[in-house]
Structures are given as C-alpha cells and as structure tokens.
Amino acid sequence: MTINLADDPRISDEQYLTLKSKALESRNLSYSPYSKFRVGCTILTETDEYIVGANIENASYGAAICAERTAIVKAATSGFMKFKALAVSTDLETCASPCGICRQVIREFSNDKQLPVYMFNKDGSKVIKMTIDELLPLSFGPEDLGMVTN
Numbered sequence: 001m002t003i004n005l006a007d008d009p010r011i012s013d014e015q016y017l018t019l020k021s022k023a024l025e026s027r028n029l030s031y032s033p034y035s036k037f038r039v040g041c042t043i044l045t046e047t048d049e050y051i052v053g054a055n056i057e058n059a060s061y062g063a064a065i066c067a068e069r070t071a072i073v074k075a076a077t078s079g080f081m082k083f084k085a086l087a088v089s090t091d092l093e094t095c096a097s098p099c100g101i102c103r104q105v106i107r108e109f110s111n112d113k114q115l116p117v118y119m120f121n122k123d124g125s126k127v128i129k130m131t132i133d134e135l136l137p138l139s140f141g142p143e144d145l146g147m148v149t150n
C-alpha cells in the first residue's frame, strides 16, 4: 500500500500540498501587533473547500482569537460543518500545536474524533500530524449531550 503525503487516504497529494501552502500563506492574514506571533490555519472541508484563518489580537488582550477558531467560525458561518483536515502554521522552527480551547472547538466539528490536524513549522519543512482524539483524549462532545451527529 502506498502512503500518500497526507498519510490519510481521504486526502489526495494535491489537496495536502494545497492545504500546506494555504496554511503557511494564511499567516499573512494574522493581526498580531502585540505578540508578533503569527498563526495561520486552513481547513479542508468535506466538500473540498479551503477555509483560511489567522489569529486576530486585540488591545484588550483577552479578546484575541486564535487562527484555528477564526477559521472554524468562518467555515461554520459559511455552511461548512464537516471537515476533512485542519492545518496550522507559525513562524517557529518547530511545529506548534493548537491551544486547549481550540482543541475543544476543533473536536466539536470532528464527529469521529479522527480529524487529522497538521502542524507545520515556519517553512513547512517539518510537520506533525495528530488526530484530534490524540490531541484531546477523552474529550467531551456533542454525543455526551445526547446529540446524534454524523
């Protein structure tokens, strides 16, 4: 069996490369004058749309929103509730992972908890792939409130 670039049979090599380049490019959308810590996020939806986001800071620091949640809010309000993959990037040499709040929000839109999350370093030369179940084990989700999702 051939392993594709995404290490996920649902994601073609072309889609993976597009997801990666958009995740890296989306850092340019960051509004981070305080931390100077740019984060980009791109979601590949189940219907093969790409939704980009970036972290948006605020003079009232607590009002900042992460790149992952920016992208998820854009996707959800555009009618895309099912995702095939999510990718993030920062300007670090190493790969950075989504914060705890974002893991919970990502989990909301990963019904089988197997959504792949790709974490790219600054130039995309390094990547870590983990599922949301690995990033947020024993997570609380819609099923726990009796919601039937699929």
Ligand SMILES: [Zn+2]
Pocket: 066, 067, 068, 069, 098, 099, 100, 101, 102, 103
């Ligand atoms: Zn976050």
